[in-house]
Structures are given as C-alpha cells and as structure tokens.
Amino acid sequence: MYFILFTIAVFVLLWTFQILFLEKFYESMKVRDAAAAATKISDSYESMDKTEFRSFLNDVAVENDLCIEVLDRYGRSMYSVEVLGDCLIHGRENSTFTYVSDIVKNDDKEIRYRIVNPRTHNEMLLYGCVLGDKDKPDGFLLLNSALVPVGSTVSIIKRQLMIITAFLIVIAFIISLFLSRRIARPITRITSSAEQLAKGNFNTKFDGRGYLESQTLADTLTYAEKELSRVDTMQRDLIANVSHDLRTPLTMLKAYAEMIRDLSGDNPVKRNEHLEIIINETDRLAMLVNDILDLSKLESGRQKLNPTEFGIRGKLTEIIDRFKGISEKQGYEIQFAPDKEITVCCDVVKIEQVIYNLINNAINYTGEDKKVYVRQINQPDGVLIEVEDTGDGIEEEKIKLIFDKYYRSENHKREVVGTGLGLSIVKAVLKLHNYDYGVRSTLGKGSVFWFRISGR
Numbered sequence: 001m002y003f004i005l006f007t008i009a010v011f012v013l014l015w016t017f018q019i020l021f022l023e024k025f026y027e028s029m030k031v032r033d034a035a036a037a038a039t040k041i042s043d044s045y046e047s048m049d050k051t052e053f054r055s056f057l058n059d060v061a062v063e064n065d066l067c068i069e070v071l072d073r074y075g076r077s078m079y080s081v082e083v084l085g086d087c088l089i090h091g092r093e094n095s096t097f098t099y100v101s102d103i104v105k106n107d108d109k110e111i112r113y114r115i116v117n118p119r120t121h122n123e124m125l126l127y128g129c130v131l132g133d134k135d136k137p138d139g140f141l142l143l144n145s146a147l148v149p150v151g152s153t154v155s156i157i158k159r160q161l162m163i164i165t166a167f168l169i170v171i172a173f174i175i176s177l178f179l180s181r182r183i184a185r186p187i188t189r190i191t192s193s194a195e196q197l198a199k200g201n202f203n204t205k206f207d208g209r210g211y212l213e214s215q216t217l218a219d220t221l222t223y224a225e226k227e228l229s230r231v232d233t234m235q236r237d238l239i240a241n242v243s244h245d246l247r248t249p250l251t252m253l254k255a256y257a258e259m260i261r262d263l264s265g266d267n268p269v270k271r272n273e274h275l276e277i278i279i280n281e282t283d284r285l286a287m288l289v290n291d292i293l294d295l296s297k298l299e300s301g302r303q304k305l306n307p308t309e310f311g312i313r314g315k316l317t318e319i320i321d322r323f324k325g326i327s328e329k330q331g332y333e334i335q336f337a338p339d340k341e342i343t344v345c346c347d348v349v350k351i352e353q354v355i356y357n358l359i360n361n362a363i364n365y366t367g368e369d370k371k372v373y374v375r376q377i378n379q380p381d382g383v384l385i386e387v388e389d390t391g392d393g394i395e396e397e398k399i400k401l402i403f404d405k406y407y408r409s410e411n412h413k414r415e416v417v418g419t420g421l422g423l424s425i426v427k428a429v430l431k432l433h434n435y436d437y438g439v440r441s442t443l444g445k446g447s448v449f450w451f452r453i454s455g456r
Helices: 002-020 022-044 050-064 093-105 151-198 212-264 268-300 312-322 324-330 348-365 422-433
Strands: 067-072 077-081 110-116 123-132 137-146 308-311 333-337 343-346 371-379 382-389 437-442 446-454
Touching (some): 022 050, 067 093, 151 212, 212 268, 312 348, 312 371, 312 382, 348 371, 422 437
Parallel strands (some): 333 371
Antiparallel strands (some): 371 382
16 A cells, blocks of 8 residues: 555656646746856857857857847847747847847846747747846847747646556556565464464474565574473473472471371480471471572562672681581582682672572582582682582583573482572572673583672
8 A cells, every 4th residue: 555655646746747837847947048058158258259159159049949139238239140930039120129128127137038929929938138247238148949839748748647657556556466465475474373382382483584574583583482492391390390399398298297196206216306307308398489489589670689798708618617517417528719808798698698509509519529619719800709519510502501590400419408499599699789600611520600799
C-alpha cells in the first residue's frame, strides 16, 4: 500500500508541474533566455567593431530564435536581425518608439511584455532594456521571440501521462504485491518458529533467508533458543539436584527419629548420637534453603549492600581458622600466603560469604594431596584474593559455565557439606559490588578462582 501510494504521489506531482504549471515554466524560461541574450549583447556592444558585432547578433538571434533590434539613444535603428516571419519590432517604427518610451519611463529601465501579434494572432514575448548607463544610455535593445502555443503540447503530454500513469500504477501494484509477499515470507516463517518456541519446543529452526535484516533476526532468535534450551536443561538439573539434596537429609531425619522412637529412646548414648545426626542434617537443610533464598535476593536486586571498613588480612585469617576442624578431621591443608594488612571498604558479611564459598569449593575439588592455597596480593588499585586447588581442572569450554547457578560439575564430591550453589552466590555478590572476578584452570593441575576488591 505504501509503495502504491508513493507511486500515486509521484504522478500527482508530475501532473501538477507538467500540466498546470507548464505554461508558466515555459514563459519564465523564455524570459530568462531573453535576459541572458540581452546581457551578452550589452557586454559585447562596445568591445566589438561593427562587422564582428553584426555577426555576433546573427549568431545570438539564430541560437535563441530571436528578432533583435539595436537602437541608438535617439531611438534610431543601428543593427537589425530578423529571424521570425512576422515580429513586433521590424517595420513598426511607431511601436518601436513606444517600447523605447516605456523603457525610459520604467524604473528598472527594462520591459517584459507578453503581446498578441495582431497579424498572426500568436502570443509573443517582447523584451527591452538600455545599453550602457541606465541614467545616460548609449542606446536601446529590443528582443522579440514567439511564444509557441502550449495548449497542444499540454494535450499531448496529458494523453501520454494518462497512458504512462495507468500502466505504471498496474506495474507498481504487481511489484508491491511481489515485494510484500517476498518480505513477509521470512517473517512468517520466523513467526511460526517463534510460536513453536513459545510452546517449549527448543529444537525449532529459525529460517530468515531472503533479507539481511530477517536473517539477523533469525540468528538472534536461534541464539536465544539455544540459551533458553541451556537454561531449561540446567534448571531441570537444579531441581533434580536440590530434590536429591533435600531427599537425603529428610530420609535420614525420618530414619533416625524412628530409631530414637523404637530403639534408642532408653539408651542415652545412642539417643544422643542419633539426635546429633538429626541436628546435623537439619543444619544441612537450613544451609540449602538459606543459600537458595540468598541467591534469589541477590539476583532480584532486593539485597542491599552495607559497606564497612575492615582489615582484609585479619578477615582471611579468621575465615581460614574456621576450617581447622574440617582440615584436622579429614586431612585437608589450607596454606595461606598473606600480604600486609590493608583496610578495604565493602559489605563484610557478603565478602566473607564469597571467601568462605571459594575455600569450600576448593576443598570439594582439590586433588589427592588435599591442599588448598589462599593468597592475598595487595595491588595499587585494590586487593587480589586467590583460592587455588590441585584438582583435575576445568575444561576450557566449561569455564564460562562454572559460575552459572544451574551448572554443576560432573566430578562433584560430597566430602564437605555444601549446597552446590556456592559459586552462583559468589558471582551474584561480586557483581553487586561491581568487582572483577574469574577463574584460571589447567587440566590435571587444578584451578585458581580470584576476585579483586577495588580500592576506596
């Protein structure tokens, strides 16, 4: 429709200027041509001898289809060139004198008349001006040109335009119909595929062939489909993992509660042992629920930071000391390489959670030597914290997924209590602080998780 309307608008403009204003354009053009010829004659009037000037007048008259009359200051004819069969200035001394008088009386010392020739009844253009100084002219110049009747020309053009307009509007309709269908075809295909994607079909193919823009849209939707498919898969894995983590302690809670009821109720030693297991499993459940809630708050933006100043070396020492019980019990060794004490300003509770989760993750994945390395590296723009394990490392293509809240390593261990959401919380906290973070890993040698606390 837009293309057809554009075509119609073009023809409306064409009709308007070619039919309605053609006569005015033609007359304006003839006046400009006469004025230009008069300027050329005036400039050459004093610079050429009589023979050259007469030849020059003949050339100008032929080129512009003009009758030329050059008069002296008294109105007497000096040069005369006639190319029209019957004009308004040759052989009409009275008329010539009248035109000269009109030039003198006019403030611009110039006349432009559109006059009907009394003999031929054709319209003619008469142009007159002075030669030399306007106040003391050296002579006068009269130019006469026939105005060709435009009516017949307009009639011919009108007929041609009617045929061309009808033909091109039909062509425009066919082209617009073809283009609209061609443009709509890839969009229709993409829309159909998008409907399948909305129904949960993540194997949908987006075909945008035909135009660069539609192909770009199809590529973008294909990428979105892959990401949605990945997220959906990981979300299913999360539900499965969380269900497993919940089912195990709940089963143990029920089992040991039944044992207390049926077997160890009267045995203080056994009863206390079973109650201790129930308490530990309850703590594990509480930890899982708290991690899920914390991650939800961090990612929704409802968790606000509470920045305070504290010494980072002292905080690292304090956190590592908490792992001494686990280290001594299960044979892990955490080696801390501190730097000078330096004061940082951030949310101490959240950063403590980050460090704790990184160390806990390193313990889960470290190698057979059961060693974990924690390093504090003071830098001009802040403090770099590194936590290194000696495990199997992470494959290059999986490094970008390691912080994903739905991602879980296939080599996950359960030697230390954890919820599997630690690195997701680390990512959310560091992004909330706008801190840099990352991981370096070498297969067979281990991984180094790091983050940088920016300076104040």
